[in-house]
Amino acid sequence: MNTRLIxxxxxxxxxxxxxxxxxxxxxxxxxxxxxxxxxxxxxxxYHARNTGIAFSMFAGLGDVGLSLLAAAVLAVVLFLWWKTPAWRRLTHFGLAIIVGGAIGNLIDRVSLGYVVDYVYFHTPAFDFAVFNLADAFITVGAVILLVDEFILAGGARARPDKAGSDVD
Structure with missing residues (x-):
């Protein structure tokens, strides 16, 4: 990665x-x-506390277990991010907001022992989980990665001029 991209x-x-x-x-x-x-x-x-991770999963792991799990996932994402070629700018954007969201929730987990959630989508027939902006960053970032990987970058992989390039 080049300095400007970093x-x-x-x-x-x-x-x-x-x-x-x-x-x-x-x-x-x-x-x-x-x-x-x-x-x-x-x-x-809706002001809520999430003692688990996404959609309150794994709440039984406790603060230390969830913090370690989040840190491990964050480390893997950072590794993938570092290995992503510079020309994959959309992937870099998606990974950046995933990392930002993960750090935001990790700050809550470590400092409070839970994550503050507040966005609540609901209808008379359907209740969705309460989530926060960090969760939205993680979800949107993941969608961006999938779109870039499976839809947009397909043609770019075939271009040898881009495959090894780290140029702006």
Whole structure:
């Protein structure tokens, strides 16, 4: 990776972490735990604590186990990110927001023992899990990776001029 790409990626990570932590701090400071503010008939702000990971899975692992699991996943993502060629800019963007979201949730997990969640999608027939901006960054980043890998980069792999290039 070239220096400019590294700086851009790190800036994206910092922006994602700061946005996530600021919104969580606002929710904690202004909404009692368990309170809800309806925004639309299907969307509410709902202050919740997630003691697991995505959709409260693995809540039984405890704080240390979940923190170690998150750190291991983060290490794997960082390794993949480092190995991604510079010309795969969309993949770099997706990985940057995944890392930012993972760090945002890891900060909560280590400092609070849980993750602050607050976005609640629901309908009369369907309840979706409560999540946060960091979760959204992780999910959108994963979708971006899949789209780039399986749809957009297919033709680029066939171009030898791009395959080994680290040029802007």
């Amino acid at each position: 700086v851009w990626n790190l800036a994206l990570v910092v922006i994602a972490v700061v946005l996530d932590q600021v919104v969580k701090a606002i929710v904690v400071a202004t909404m009692p735990l368990g309170s809800a503010i309806e925004i639309l008939p299907f969307l509410a702000l």
